[in-house]
Amino acid sequence: AVVSTQSTGTCDVLDRSALLPHVTDSDVILSALGFPLAWYNPVSEFKVVAENLSECMRETGKRRVIFMHSWYTKPDSRNNHPSWFMRNVFLKFVIGQNLAGMWESEEYLKTQDHLDFTCILPPHLLNQPVSDMTFTTSEEECFVPGCSKDIARADCARYMLDIIDNETSYGKIRCIAVNRPPG
Numbered sequence: 703a704v705v706s707t708q709s710t711g712t713c714d715v716l717d718r719s720a721l722l723p724h725v726t727d728s729d730v731i732l733s734a735l736g737f738p739l740a741w742y743n744p745v746s747e748f749k750v751v752a753e754n755l756s757e758c759m760r761e762t763g764k765r766r767v768i769f770m771h772s773w774y775t776k777p778d779s780r781n782n783h784p785s786w787f788m789r790n791v792f793l794k795f796v797i798g799q800n801l802a803g804m805w806e807s808e809e810y811l812k813t814q815d816h817l818d819f820t821c822i823l824p825p826h827l828l829n830q831p832v833s834d835m836t837f838t839t840s841e842e843e844c845f846v847p848g849c850s851k852d853i854a855r856a857d858c859a860r861y862m863l864d865i866i867d868n869e870t871s872y873g874k875i876r877c878i879a880v881n882r883p884p885g
Contacts, residue, residue: 716747718754725758732862734770734855737800745803752807756814765818768862769811771804772797773825773877779844808875818872820865824858825851825879832856835880849879 713720715735725731733755737747748771755767774780774793780801783789793801804821811819823844833854840846861878865871 715751722758726762731767740799745800748803748807760816767819769821773845775801775804776844820871821875823877824853827855830854840877846877846879850882
């Protein structure tokens with residue numbers, strides 16, 4: 703996994719020592735990393751990145767970090783998907799270990815009192831331009847009922863930028879969706 707900054711280039715985010723200078727030069731960290739599918743064990747890289755960022759941020763006195771994960775990271779929530787195929791095949795076997803790795807990192811972040819973290823959980827990502835649609839969020843569910851089940855990556859970025867200074871989002875794991883009827 704590689705992270706890019708304007709001032710210092712790229713680094714391996716799985717290497718804490720390589721990540722430290724990038725955190726030092728940043729005011730806010732935005733993470734939208736993805737990792738290859740795994741079949742047998744949770745994708746550990748999500749938690750490793752969270753741990754590395756947390757340690758670097760503690761060392762540098764930085765606090766604000768926003769992660770983008772996915773709907774259905776909470777294990778029990780996957781049983782609530784209305785589609786049999788999504789519930790019993792896709793969420794369980796295809797992306798289940800990625801979701802499990804995201805969940806482990808979210809649980810870890812909850813223990814880090816020196817961070818002002820937010821995890822946003824969007825639905826299926828689309829390669830579309832940014833929109834001006836408003837967002838609906840949920841902190842109780844691992845999805846947003848009554849909203850579209852897909853979102854432009856650009857809208858996720860817009861949401862992440864919108865909440866940087868929003869203290870009500872600190873320490874939250876928040877599902878997001880755009881206000882467009884499901885379709």
